[in-house]
Amino acid sequence: MTDSGLITGEDGLARPVWAASDQMLRDYYDTEWGMPVRTEQGMFERLSLEAFQSGLSWATILRKRPAFRAAFADFDPDAVAAFTDADVERLMADAGIVRNRRKVLATLTNARATVALRDTEDRDLASFIWSFRPETTPEPASLGEIPTTSAESVALTKALKKRGFAFVGPTTMFALMEAVGIVDTHLVDSWRRGSSGVW
Template sequence: MKSPDADVLARCPWAGIDDPLYARYHDEEWGVPHADDQRLFEKLLLEGFQAGLSWITILRKRESFRRAFHDFDPARIARYTERDIARLMADEGIVRNRLKVLAAIDNAKAYLVLRKRQSLASFLWHHAGGKPAINAYAKVGEVPASTDVSVRLSKALKKEGFRFVGPTTLYAFMQSTGMVNDHLTGCPRHKACAKLQRAFVPPTA
């Protein structure tokens, strides 16, 4: 029987072996497909805040982000005023970037408009190809930073009024939410996520 240490050593290198938070994110969340609007909206905003930074920085601040942004409630964020912006800019627990804060508010407003027509999940999955893509990369260097699909999804979101949703940001979002499986083939999570992705039925409305 393979020892637990073997799985740790085979884990995708970016997750490391000595940071429990990053390891748990890799082992339990990254690459798992879902269609939960609230979770997708949260991840979309967090990926926007991550632009130019490392994901572990955002991951360590995620609970602070949730508190500061009222659990990423789009309706509440869309009503934020200058007082809220000032509050956020003074919050050391999050990334204090005014452009990103303003983008988060605009994205909440865009989400509410989109939601009148269809769910965010159905919109994202449709423009991401309609089903998860199961890749087979053996080395980190083989994994792209963006793809034609992430470019298309980026353009679609920008057309809806979303900001900080460039192709590279969107591809990281797709990896995280299981729209693509970019666990390396030697990583135990590749097979596990592939099984989940093959059984996943993307929403259509």
């Protein structure tokens, strides 16, 4: 491992330590993390999973993602917005997902807020979140240089809360912005740096 926190794999590609050993995390890092997500459904899924991840490891959420998709109608905002109290109890009994009532209820709240957003000048969830893209992106040389919040993630949090969203703190929103390509926090010597086509 280099001082930056990168590990060069047997394929010759440098990855951060969190993506270097577990094959699932490596595949996620290599193919998905930091790539642009511009659909409403895709953004709603990422927003939901980031909220469920709060206080847990991302590996836990990623392993449960198929079960989350099954439980939450593939994160179709219209379908989730129509969930009832009976659905909440069904979700709380589903061992395949993270059974946290506050996070489950927040997902329903956020689905309804996503649907409501369509009738405003903000148009749709993906476009709205992308409107908080900063003018520049971090250029971390080591893991310690990667920020956990930004002025934009703070502003996004406030704007989402104003529009009725829940479980959308600045740290969670910065993680979302990293995951969907709005900022590029790949280490400068990682093979993925600059690969999103955004930065």
